[in-house]
Amino acid sequence: MAEARKIEGIDSHTPFAEAGAVVVETRALELFGHAEGVLDTEKIEGVHNMRVATRRLRAALEVFAPCFPRGRHKAVLKEVKAIADALGERRDRDVAINSLAHFAESIPAPDRPGVGSLIRRFQTEQDEANEALAPYVEQTRLDALREAVSELTSAAREYAVAGDFAGGAEASGEHNGEVAS
Numbered sequence: 001m002a003e004a005r006k007i008e009g010i011d012s013h014t015p016f017a018e019a020g021a022v023v024v025e026t027r028a029l030e031l032f033g034h035a036e037g038v039l040d041t042e043k044i045e046g047v048h049n050m051r052v053a054t055r056r057l058r059a060a061l062e063v064f065a066p067c068f069p070r071g072r073h074k075a076v077l078k079e080v081k082a083i084a085d086a087l088g089e090r091r092d093r094d095v096a097i098n099s100l101a102h103f104a105e106s107i108p109a110p111d112r113p114g115v116g117s118l119i120r121r122f123q124t125e126q127d128e129a130n131e132a133l134a135p136y137v138e139q140t141r142l143d144a145l146r147e148a149v150s151e152l153t154s155a156a157r158e159y160a161v162a163g164d165f166a167g168g169a170e171a172s173g174e175h176n177g178e179v180a181s
Contacts, residue, residue, distance in 0.1 A: 002049040004056060005030050017160035020064030021153035027057040028149045031080075035137050038087075039130055041123075044094035050137075051091055054084035067156040076148045083145075086133040093126035 005026050010019045034050035037043060061068075061077050068076075097119055104115040135141065 002030070002034065002052065015160040016064075017067040017156040020060075020067035021156040021160070023060045024057070024064060024149060024156075025153050027053070027060045028146065031057050031083075032142060032146060035142055038137050039134060041094070041126055041130060044091075044098065047087055047091050047094055047133075051084060051087040054080055054087060058084065064156070067159060068152045069155050072148065072152055072155070076145070076152055079145055079148070083136045086129075086136045090126065090129040090133050093122050093129050096122045097126060 007023055007026050010022050014022075031050065031053040034046060034053050036046075038046045038050050040046060058077065058080050061073065061080065065073055100115055100119045100122065104112050104119070107115065
């Protein structure tokens with residue numbers, strides 16, 4: 001599994017909204033960094049690494065939700081979940097094929113054709129899952145997600161500069177968090 005990128009540039013004095021922007025940017029970079037070659041069914045770790053990156057980004061988006069405009073945050077989170085789901089469908093087949101191939105090596109030769117048949121069925125499903133995944137990892141779609149993340153983090157930074165991200169978000173009418181009385 002790919003190691004998580006180190007979060008740089010935040011400390012205990014960093015405003016929450018700025019920290020949210022930094023963490024979400026870092027986690028988004030991880031996601032985009034794993035997109036290349038993800039459709040290669042011979043290199044199954046790429047799907048795994050990208051899927052883990054979606055989980056990390058999703059967690060960051062959920063933790064820092066109060067920092068972002070609600071509508072844009074919801075749209076980004078929905079897209080990240082959709083990518084994760086498509087990756088999960090492909091990953092399930094990758095794992096099954098890999099497990100069955102290793103299992104086939106350990107069983108008597110007469111039993112291998114049956115396992116081989118099951119592997120071929122999963123390979124067909126893997127190809128179908130890969131076709132379903134392809135639109136989610138097209139460069140134009142990832143670029144749109146990159147832009148949406150950039151808009152989110154810019155909004156969070158505006159809230160941080162204002163000194164009270166809840167006040168800045170309240171003024172936009174789109175805030176995720178509770179407004180203190």
